[in-house]
Amino acid sequence: MTVKGSFGYLDPEYFRRQQVTQKSDVYSFGIVLMEMLCAINPELPHELINLGEWTMKYKEAGKLDQIVDGKIRLQISPDTLN
DSSP states (O other), X not given: OOOOSOGGXXXXXXXXXXXXXXXXXXXXXXXXXXXXXXXXXXXXXXXXXXXHHHHHHHHHTTXXXXXXXXXXXXXXXXXXXX
């Protein structure tokens, strides 16, 4: 099977094992959701934009709400966001 898609949507586990799983699809869907929720700065250099890593750093620091677009931040409960 040939994997097709954009680099930023591919599950990091795929690169380690070269195997697509259901978790790969869940990861890709999560990236799409974060794109819709986050205030992404298009001015950042391409190498600094890895939405998966960026999101996980904020989640681990308990600051996930800080990357959500301010226009919708108050409409999303912290439990839902996590």
